[in-house]
Amino acid sequence: MGLLDLLCAASMPVLKILLMTALGSFLALDGVDILGESARKHLNAVVFFVFNPALVGSNLARTFTLESLSLLWYMPLNVLITFAIGSVLGWVLIKITKVAQHLKGLVLGSCAAGNLGNMPLIIIPAICREKASPFGAADICQTYGLAYASLSMAIGAVCLWSYVYNIVRLSSSNIRKEVYKNDCTDNTKSDNCEEPLLPSEGCSSEDYGCQFSPKGISDGNRKVKFLDNIKQHFKIFQTKINLKALLTPSTTGAIVGFLIGVVPQLRNSMIGNAAPLRVIQDSATMLGHSAIPTVTLILGGNLLKGLKGSGIPPSLIIGIIMVRYILLPLLGIIIVKGAIHFGLVHSDPLYQFVLLLQFALPPAMNIGTMTQMFGAGESECSVIFLWTYALSSVSLTLWSTFFMWLVA
Template identity: 60%
Template sequence: MKLLDLFIVAFIPVLKVLLLTALGLFLALDRVDILGKEARKHLNNVAFFVFNPALVASSLAKYITLKSISLLWFMPFNVLLTFIIGSALGWILLKITKAPSDLWGLVLGCCAAGNLGNLPLIIIPAVCKERGSPFGDAHTCYNQGMAYSALSMAIGAIYMWSYVYNIMRICSNKRSEGAKPDDFTESAKPAVETAENLSNSHLGSLLPLKSSSPREDHLDHLELDQANISEGKPKVPLLEKIKQFFQTFAMKTNLRKLFAPSTIGAVVGFLVGSIPQVRKVLIGDSASLRVVEDSASLLGDAAIPTVTIIMGANLLKGLKGSKIHLTLMIGILVIRYIALPIVGVVIVKLAIHLGLVKSNPLYQFVLLLQFALPPAVKSVISHEASY
């Protein structure tokens, strides 16, 4: 294949993303004001709660089977490596640039997750449909590529909310805990302790009751302590301990974010695709309930352009000025475009050498692509307040 033809095949998917992003930026301009702040918020809610889950569920149900899951087992591990290595490199960047603490979560999210999500569903089909595609027959390439992209997107959605979101939440909590007292509002400051307040609150609890004497109080406390020692500490039933453990885990993990709509859509897609009886009823031209899958696919098709347009509209704020230093932005670009792709080549080549990855060029290309996606966090993370 000539070098120019290869460049065109690689450039066309990128050009599609750039055109949609430019459209979103244009619609967000103050003179146009179609995608203003409130419009973006509402459109993002629709994409987050409806379009993305429908896309994940329909893609997995259509292209993933129990056999394909067993063959593609390395992909979840590969995505996890991109997140771990990316966050480690992001942490090193934070230490080198000494970035402010309020940017730690954003930088770690950009370096760890990047734009792993819908982009493979744009890039892979576009590459397969090009005349000079290096992956053979367009129809076979499209079907296999959609299966790989759907699985990559589903795994990315699960890791996004179980890994990246919690990193950003932990960094945000540390920032709140380290805030200075002057940062809080006057309503949060403790009230001034007047003589009347002291007499009513603090001193009242220190004085003994009029109906009792200090001797009687000490005797009562001694009798209570002896009674507690004699009775011993009550035993907590095993079921109660398990219940307390799960309650503590739920409070610390924030399960509502963990089971985001995209994650639920991934679970539904896996179940439909991997259970033959359910798949026969929902998937295929002869399926009795194929209208359900067709409706989900129709909604899912709107996810890719919608999310890309929102991403372009959000760029308007960055063009007007940002407090992020240039060195920090350059560092993120270096991590996502240079360091991670090099690490990805080493990991994928090593996996091929060890026989962990099958000799399918398209599958290997998707694995490499997961290390080389742009440094952007999905718009749902940027608008997490809407959830």
């Protein structure tokens, strides 16, 4: 297969994304106001809570069994590697550009977390439908391609909301602490600047939690105190790591899909033309098909914010683009090819293509949601997304062409 054919096959999905993104931007204009900010917010909630879980769950339930899961164990490791390398490169970029404190979490997250769900869900089925696709029959390619992309989305969602979420949260909380400290310095007698409570009388400074000595305390009281300490430490852990954020709807949909796929009784009752409960699977599949176009329209509307600009330095944008579109894909080729050489990845070219594609994707869109939640770097995030997603049309086309040539 010629390089020109591969280039055409890789460019068609990206052109489709551009057309749908442009339509979303048009619908979000003030003069049109069909997809305004409030509409995008509500539509994004429907995608987040309904469309994405249905898409992930239905695809995983239909394609995965215990046998197939044994072949795909490397994908979670591959996603973790992309996050680890991106974090290291992002940390280097922060040191070089001397980023402001409130942008450190945004920069680190943009370098570490790629759009592991929505972009593969759009690109891979479109490539499968092209005549020049090197991945075989279109229907089989699309079925397994969506399954690989769904697994990528589920793993990426766990890493994103457990790792990047807390980085952005800690970065924004440090800013709030500095503001609070400055306010207290300016007005030391303010009611909002109270001194920390001192330990109770009879407790030393080292025993700040008033952990009394065993003398004079019954065994029952010590057990109650021990249980209270466990509860207190668990609450502190919950505060530092948002456990609820780990179980996103997409992750829950993936868990349900895995259970249906690997448990024969559930699979036989829902999957297949003769399954008695096939209407559940069919309904979930219909809902899932709405996720891809809806997400692309929302993406187009959100990118309008970046046109207004902000005070973010150009060197920072260039650095993020170099990390995501040059350094990560090059390192990804070395890592995935090494895994193939040592027999860690099975011989399916489509699976290898998905692993390579995970290193070349633009930043995850949910990072924008996080900056909105914590009020740190929201306008800067829009500018970063505008440039990274605008250049992704060229980058994804070239890298997809090269990746297909490597695995074909």
